Amino acid sequence: MAFFMRALHQQLEQLHEKQSDQFNKKFTVYRGQGISQDDFQQLSHIKGGLLSFNNFLSTSTERHVAIGFLKESLRKSEQNVGVLFIMTIEPEKITRKNIPFASIEEYSAVKTENEILFSMHTVFRVQDLKQTTMNNRPFWEVQLTLTDDNDEQLANLTATMNKEIDGSRWYRMGQLLLRIGQFDKAEELYTALLEQTSNNSDKAGIYNQLGEVKYHQEQDTEAIAFYEISLEIQRKTLPEDHSSLSPIYSNIALAYNGMGDYSKALEFYEKSHKIQEKALPPNHPDLATSYNNIGLVYNNMGDYSKALQFYEKDLEITKKALPQNHPSLAASYNNIGQVYANMGDYSKALKFYEKSHQIFEEALPPNHPSLATSYNNIGLVYNNMGDYSKALEFYEKSDRIKEKALPPNHPDLAVSYNNIGGVYANMGDYSKALEYFKKTQKILVESLPANHSNLAYPYNWFGKVYRSMKDYPKALENFEKCLSIREKTLPENHPDRATTYSNIGDVHRLMGKYEKALEFHRKALNIQENVQCNPLQCATTYINLGETYRKMKDYSTALTYFQRGLEIREKKLPKKHPDLAVVYHNLSKLYLSSRQYNLSMKNIQQAIEIAQEKLSSTHPHFIEYKKTFEKNRKKM
Incomplete structure (x- = not known):
């Protein structure tokens, strides 16, 4: 040939x-x-x-x-x-x-x-x-x-590719196959090369490439195994701070992050970063990438102040290294906006998302997918603020771009339909919400392999909608389907499995099956308390447990769990975050049930104070808080 x-x-x-x-x-x-x-x-x-x-x-x-x-x-x-x-x-x-x-x-x-x-x-x-x-x-x-x-x-591209795709002809072929997504062929080639070489340095490189293949095939455990063999070979002949070890540590971190094992991801990103700090000048773009990676893990862990610290270091270098309208700068602003959104500081989140959006508008054509993502992020902030009409406006702008730019069954369209469905669910329009979630599911089934973990997401949303509709048997059925997929596709201690256990426990509580509810909430805690994941997820489970014990009239145990959840949220979130209002409302209901009306009134006033500042007057939570306030007022 x-x-x-x-x-x-x-x-x-x-x-x-x-x-x-x-x-x-x-x-x-x-x-x-x-x-x-x-x-x-x-x-x-x-x-x-x-x-x-x-x-x-x-x-x-x-x-x-x-x-x-x-x-x-x-x-x-x-x-x-x-x-x-x-x-x-x-x-x-x-x-x-x-x-x-x-x-x-x-x-x-x-x-x-x-x-x-x-x-x-x-x-x-x-x-x-x-x-x-x-x-x-x-x-x-x-x-x-x-x-x-x-x-x-x-000319620059050719020179760069010659540097990046190095090695002999067959090694270069393997890297090219990886770049164009031919992962099975790349694996065959690297396996054959491994059998033919006796050189340890070559073996280390091939094991690292096999790790990349497995990572792209979403087989994170196998990827880590190959990366660690590569690392073991390299460390026999290289000093601990050699620059060749940095990308291997970073690869291992990326795989752990994909598995939801954030403490391990952080450990290996920090090893990589330590080497880069010694080897590179302080304003090198690779250091910016390293800061960004560490920020991402802290964001996933719910340590938003730390995430912000590292994202700001990334931004500082990126602003010096790139033109003001470069899309990578927009990505840095976007990451900071995401952290502020997670912290509940929605005005700052909007400020950074809009900076990012302005760059995309200047640098990209009007129907570019990155603009769609930008509209989506702004919509997400309005959704969290409870301004659902604004959220819908931006989600639909995002959707219009995607529908023009993408084929009808592209996974990004599934994300768009999912977000619109979420807004309708929050607005109480459950039939519309289900319509959009079914569109999401149809695309994911057509575009993803049968063993993909993302196939669980539609069932998760179906469960939430049916729970809001008080159709608890259907809610339970869908949460159990979600769990079935996640048990087959995710590691045993993955945070998403814990979230699903907690959702199932919550439905059992609503159905009056309190022992079953406690069983599933404890399963969730068994993961959340023993794996370093996002502590805010753990806080949600504590609060669900507190609500279960409140319904069982075990008020002292309920109070213990509400206080644990509140302690985490007060530590991790700003003082006026809407999620704090949820706990204050739970405490108010608890004190109301135990006839401690002054404490109940104090907590519901705190909830209403936050809602007045952060939520729209029509937000379901705000309406519920006012009802509880009225109950308190009548009792006092």
Whole structure:
């Protein structure tokens, strides 16, 4: 096969030379094809960037011919995204001879196609993407121009890739397979290379790459095992602070983070960071990435002050290293906004989300997926504030972009439908909420493998909606389906399993099955108290336990658990966070039940004070707090 490709390339070079007079003016060629949703998602992100075709590229000077191929491709697969590449070639700007093209009309089986064939690895610049329709089915026109040796970005990219994809030909092939998502083939190649080498340094590199393969296949435990073999080999010959160890530590941390084992993730990110701090100047972009990674783990753990500290260090370096309108700077602002949102400081969250959004608006086309994410984040803040009409407005802006830019069953659309469903659930419009959650489920079932953990999320939401509708048997049924998936796909001590146990316990409480409720809440605590995860999740379980004991009229035990939950929330959250109001309301109901009316009034007033500042007047929690206040007032 290699000989055939080399021969074909050489024939194209000869034809290109022979036809040089024929291609002395600017001309346009077309190629119609269907591409996968993931490939299109990547393509939509690189407007202004470079696109390489890794095989021989067949095109036509006739648009209708390319349209014919496009129609056929879409007919064969409803899942593909239709793309018509419109390629502008300016021969006078082309100085290189190693990427030839030629007319092969006289050799073609179909003479009327006017075929122009380009050699492998032809690189184009993506000028524009525009959606249009054909027989009521949308497709995309993508405007490309052929690059040449004078293209500075291409020269820099080539140099960078030569550095990043290093090693011998077969090692480089493995890294390339990883980059293009061919994980099974990459695994086969690395396994074969491992059997053939006796060099320990090569073995360490191959084990590390096998770890990457397993990570991308979502097999985190296996990934860590390979990374640790690589690390063990390297540490036999290298000092503990050698820069080669840093990326391995970072890879191990990433896998632990995916498993929800945040204490382990933090341990290995800090090892990586310690090496980088010694090896790199203080404003190096790799240090910014390292600070960002550590911030992400602290955010996942619910230690928001620590997360903010590291995200701000990342931002400080990123602002110095990048232009003011660079999308990576927008990502840094976005991360800080997310932490403030988690802390319940919604005005600051909006401030940083809007900074991020402003950069995206300046740097990206109006239908870019990153803008959709930005609208989504702003919508999330309004949702947490209880301003559901505003939340819906921004979620729908996000959704409109995604529906135009993405295929109808893309996973990002599932996220969008899920968020809109969540708003309708909060507004009490449960039929609308279920409609959107069912859309979410349909996409996830179509786009994810049968053993993917994300398939649990729709059942989790169905459970919450049916619980709010007081249809407790259906709520329980869906939470149990959620648990079944998570027990099969997540580690035994994963925080999401604990959350599901707690949800099931809560439904049992509402059904009056208090012993069952206690059983599941204790299962949740068994994970949350013994694994370093987000303590705020543990606080929620304490509060659920407190509410269960309150219903059992065991007021002293109920008080103990409410105070434990309150202590964590007061330590981790700002003084006026809405989640604190929830606990004050629970305490008020407890004191009301035990006829301690002064303490009950004190707590409900604290809840109402927070709600007045943080929630809209129509928020369900605010309405409930006012009802409890009235009950207290009548008793006093």
